Amino acid sequence: MSVVDYMQQLGTQAKAASKVLATASTMVKNNALLAMASALDEARVSLKEANEKDLANALDNGLDNAMLDRLRVTDEGIDAMMLGLRQVAELADPVGEISDMNFRPSGIQLGKMRVPLGVVGIIYESRPNVTVDAASLCIKSGNAAILRGGSEATHSNQAIALCVKQGLLAAGLPAASVQVVETTDRAAVGELITLTEFVDVIVPRGGKSLIKRVSAEALIPVIKHLDGNCHVYIDDYADAAKAINIVINSKTRRYGVCNALESLLIAQSRVEELMPQLAQGLQEFDIELRLCPQAMAIIGSYSSSYTGTIAAATKDDWYAEYLAPVLSVKVVTDMDAAIEHINIYGSHHTDAIVSENYTKAREFMARVDSSSVMINASTAFADGFEYGLGAEIGISTDKIHARGPVGLQGLTSQKYVVFGDGHTRG
Helix, strand or coil: CCHHHHHHHHHHHHHHHHHHHHCCCHHHHHHHHHHHHHHHHHCHHHHHHHHHHHHHHHHHCCCCHHHHHHHCCCHHHHHHHHHHHHHHHHCCCCCCCEEEEEECCCCCEEEEEEEECCEEEEEECCCCHHHHHHHHHHHHCCCEEEEECCHHHHHHHHHHHHHHHHHHHHCCCCHHHEEECCCCCCHHHHHHCCCCCCCCEEEEECCHHHHHHHHHHCCCCECCCCCCCEEEEECCCCCHHHHHHHHHHHHHCCCCCCCCEEEEEEEHHHHHHHHHHHHHHHHCCCCEEEECHHHHHHHHHHCCCCCCCEEECCHHHHHCCCCCCEEEEEEECCHHHHHHHHHHHCCCCEEEEECCCHHHHHHHHHHCCCCEEEECCCHHHCCCCCCCCCCCCEEECCCCCCCEEECCHHHEEEEEEEECCCCCCC
8 A cells, every 4th residue: 555545544443433433422532531541551571672672773873862862762651652651541621622702792692712723744753652641641631643643653553553442442442542552654654744734733843844844834723842942040039059959950960851951041140159059060970061251261171170161152052952061051141132042042942030120030931932831940840741631642842732841732623613502693
């Protein structure tokens, strides 16, 4: 079967399944999620064996450490996938929710009802856990899903897909409710993003090249973010201990994730005090610092025993999403300069301020144009799990329909509903 025919078949099956899912009860959908969790638990050995094949191929192909970290499946990772499924099962079902009810002068009653989007196509790289996250959120929100994982995770994704299928069948839902594309042919992506007859929205999760391609070629609406150039701004009124802990956690918790800190901004009034302490804390994690001239001068003068790697920052560094143990550092005159820098060079993903002056912090929150803005908290919290969404289908930096971590509500839309009692319009 050709790739075109294969993808058409998946689309046809997904569209049919979406009609069943749209009217499935909350109990049935939850039963499917819980059955998937049980299937994952029972399949630990086969899941890890499949993942070992992917890891071996990845090493042979020279994938970097960040990609290997995203690819790896451990018992802890399986536990996290199971927990995510159970948490989504516990979340309120948005489908059928009616809001904004009000009476119009004509006497009709008007409101909005949440409905599934239909069929969601998701294209992702490396992370096998996305298969579970995507399946759980799509099912709970009443959507069918076509999932196309990266070729580097093909064995892991297919092993997880078997568990998903078992859960669906155990709950009496169509097996085609979630379909994982089996072919590794790159042409499958091109077909998926143009299946306008069957697919209602595309969610790409991966590197810039993938997302740029999908954004440019898709004939279907896309929920996306290109990169995660996240900032922490240390304000004049920052608590020093909080600032150091937030910066270190934001940068070092995990490097290969889109909510990791990539650019640190420090108010000029605090840089001489805090730069040495920050450098000392970061050098324990072997972080390479890309420094503006003022930060470079302070590091050069504070201690000849400083052993971390340093380099002069260029304009490219202010735009960079490193996904690696590298951090750019810039000294700014004040909060206005920090906000201007973030809005110019940032990716509108997640940005934070460390300040004890809540008037300034609230102003920062209002003026920074990002999908998540934080006060005195690590950027690592920008995550669907931490936001109480159970999981996330992706993070959107767009401004229409969904923004930030996309959970159940982001996978639904609203339609107007009208209640009358024989009303006619004059």
